[in-house]
Amino acid sequence: MIPIDIIQKTAETLMDKAAIEIPQDYLDGLKASAAVEDGDLSSFVLQAMLENYEAAKEDRRAMCGDTGTPRWYVKMGNETQIEGGPIALEQALRRATANATNGVPLRPNRVHPLWRTDHNNNVGIGAPEIEYGYEPGGEWIDLITVHKGGLFGTDYRMLFPSDGIEGIKRFYLDSLVAFGKRGLACQPAIIGIGLGGCKDTCMVLGKRAACLRTVGSENSDPKIAELEREFKELGNSIGMGAMGFVGKSMVVDCNIEVGYCHTGGMQMSVHAFCLSSRRAVARVFADGRVEYRTDPDWFTDYQRRETVEWDAPAMEAAE
Amino acid sequence: MSPRKTRLSTTPTQEALDDLQLGDIVYLDGLMYTGREGVYKRALEEKANIPMELPRDSAANFHCSPAARINPDGSFEMGAVTATASFRFAKWLPEWMEKTGAKLIIGKGGMTSKDYKSYFVPNGAIYLSTVGYGTGALLGRGVEKVEAVHWNEELGLAQAMWVIKCNNMGPFIVASDKNGDCLFERENAKIAENLHRVYEGTRPATLKRYGETDDRSDEVI
Numbered sequence: 438m439i440p441i442d443i444i445q446k447t448a449e450t451l452m453d454k455a456a457i458e459i460p461q462d463y464l465d466g467l468k469a470s471a472a473v474e475d476g477d478l479s480s481f482v483l484q485a486m487l488e489n490y491e492a493a494k495e496d497r498r499a500m501c502g503d504t505g506t507p508r509w510y511v512k513m514g515n516e517t518q519i520e521g522g523p524i525a526l527e528q529a530l531r532r533a534t535a536n537a538t539n540g541v542p543l544r545p546n547r548v549h550p551l552w553r554t555d556h557n558n559n560v561g562i563g564a565p566e567i568e569y570g571y572e573p574g575g576e577w578i579d580l581i582t583v584h585k586g587g588l589f590g591t592d593y594r595m596l597f598p599s600d601g602i603e604g605i606k607r608f609y610l611d612s613l614v615a616f617g618k619r620g621l622a623c624q625p626a627i628i629g630i631g632l633g634g635c636k637d638t639c640m641v642l643g644k645r646a647a648c649l650r651t652v653g654s655e656n657s658d659p660k661i662a663e664l665e666r667e668f669k670e671l672g673n674s675i676g677m678g679a680m681g682f683v684g685k686s687m688v689v690d691c692n693i694e695v696g697y698c699h700t701g702g703m704q705m706s707v708h709a710f711c712l713s714s715r716r717a718v719a720r721v722f723a724d725g726r727v728e729y730r731t732d733p734d735w736f737t738d739y740q741r742r743e744t745v746e747w748d749a750p751a752m753e754a755a756e
Numbered sequence: 757m758s759p760r761k762t763r764l765s766t767t768p769t770q771e772a773l774d775d776l777q778l779g780d781i782v783y784l785d786g787l788m789y790t791g792r793e794g795v796y797k798r799a800l801e802e803k804a805n806i807p808m809e810l811p812r813d814s815a816a817n818f819h820c821s822p823a824a825r826i827n828p829d830g831s832f833e834m835g836a837v838t839a840t841a842s843f844r845f846a847k848w849l850p851e852w853m854e855k856t857g858a859k860l861i862i863g864k865g866g867m868t869s870k871d872y873k874s875y876f877v878p879n880g881a882i883y884l885s886t887v888g889y890g891t892g893a894l895l896g897r898g899v900e901k902v903e904a905v906h907w908n909e910e911l912g913l914a915q916a917m918w919v920i921k922c923n924n925m926g927p928f929i930v931a932s933d934k935n936g937d938c939l940f941e942r943e944n945a946k947i948a949e950n951l952h953r954v955y956e957g958t959r960p961a962t963l964k965r966y967g968e969t970d971d972r973s974d975e976v977i
Binding site: 456477478481482485486488489490492493496498499500501502503504539541542543544545546548553555557588589594595596597599600601603604606607608610614618619620621623671674675676677679680681682683711712713 | 757758759779781794820821822823824825833835836837838839840841864865866885887888889890891892893894895896897912913914915927929940943944946947950951954955957958959960961962963
């Protein structure tokens with residue numbers, strides 16, 4: 438049984454870490470971008486960002502004034518039980534979100550879409566989102582918080598098999614150029630691409646590809662991993678850098694995730710996780726132990742499982 | 757070549773503004789106020805009295821919601837500060853400038869050269885963009901003091917009018933000049949020259965989108 442007070446305390450620490458500490462994988466990726474960037478203005482911007490990460494850590498203040506829309510990804514081993522059950526868990530995550538919004542402080546971004554009501558704590562109807570995943574075996578809970586920016590850099594399109602890779606590339610480039618101009622996407626970014634699923638799952642896959650995979654990770658399908666490398670290079674050859682200035686750093690990494698889709702379709706979504714790629718992770722064990730990390734390690738073989746064990750109905754031998 | 761750096765008052769002289777060139781890096785001193793859709797609506801549409809003496813106190817309007825809180829004792833805690841995208845506020849800005857004498861509009865992503873030429877230049881105003889985006893921690897360090905928060909009750913923390921005393925606050929980047937030229941459009945034009953090469957071997961989506969134009973005879977196929 439996982440103690441609920443440790444869950445809430447850990448969640449508050451994670452909110453703080455996500456807002457303040459740039460994950461090492463993203464930092465390494467950005468330093469690599471800065472090393473090859475030769476546009477005057479783009480280079481200046483990347484250097485300023487590198488200084489900004491240091492300032493945030495030194496002062497323990499948020500990296501960016503827009504601290505995104507906090508959300509939670511929760512993963513559990515199959516044997517996990519939580520003190521108070523799932524309702525207590527959700528309450529703890531909502532409380533932690535409110536406490537950290539006031540404590541760090543974060544920007545209270547979440548408002549009612551029509552009445553613009555702001556509780557000043559990033560909690561409201563459907564906010565923060567809490568999404569779940571499970572793994573075979575184990576008694577632990579992974580708490581993952583992501584504070585992604587919410588206005589620009591994401592788009593969806595229904596493509597068809599006839600659109601092919603050329604169509605996928607086109608929509609990828611369109612999204613990067615559209616939101617890259619004037620730096621609306623806050624690039625260089627981790628670009629997540631969702632392919633397939635249904636419209637909603639396509640968006641979920643792409644968002645998770647951007648937010649739950651680290652810079653340098655690869656899809657387990659070697660042909661998809663090849664596409665990821667190709668797309669990263671393609672994005673960086675647009676000629677655009679930080680803030681939409683002339684340069685060559687658009688994409689810190691490109692991650693693609695797929696889901697089975699309607700036989701007639703090839704849904705595609707593109708997501709940009711920005712210069713303040715805020716994510717933090719901790720695993721809490723039943724004995725109260727907490728291990729912090731920055732890799733969500735979400736896309737395991739289990740999450741990408743292909744089918745179910747079953748015996749296909751035997752074909753009758755044709756007479 | 758590294759960009760030119762300069763310090764500027766938030767109640768700047770016209771001479772200092774005219775001297776700014778696209779791509780210059782600017783650090784600000786003096787009082788600045790945040791104002792975005794909430795403030796514009798309240799001041800311009802609901803005709804509420806602006807609770808500051810403008811432009812005497814400040815000619816610098818920041819499109820920003822800070823990551824900040826008001827403590828129980830009434831003091832303020834301001835962490836990170838960054839801008840929000842300015843193009844959404846074009847519908848209010850001409851009237852706002854006329855009413856408040858704002859000379860520095862500070863935000864994210866700039867406006868169009870059409871905006872600059874039609875109401876920035878006649879008002880002698882300049883657009884400064886934040887850098888990154890966003891250097892929230894660096895800008896936060898430039899906040900010497902939060903002087904006041906206005907309309908917090910009415911608009912909430914994110915939309916309230918925060919009055920900030922800046923001390924060498926930056927970096928900001930000059931994105932419009934006295935002629936109304938636009939830094940981002942200049943960069944867009946340079947990048948556009950190369951785009952056809954990058955797009956080679958791609959094809960537009962089979963399924964089109966309806967409603968992006970006003971032509972009602974459009975179809976999606």
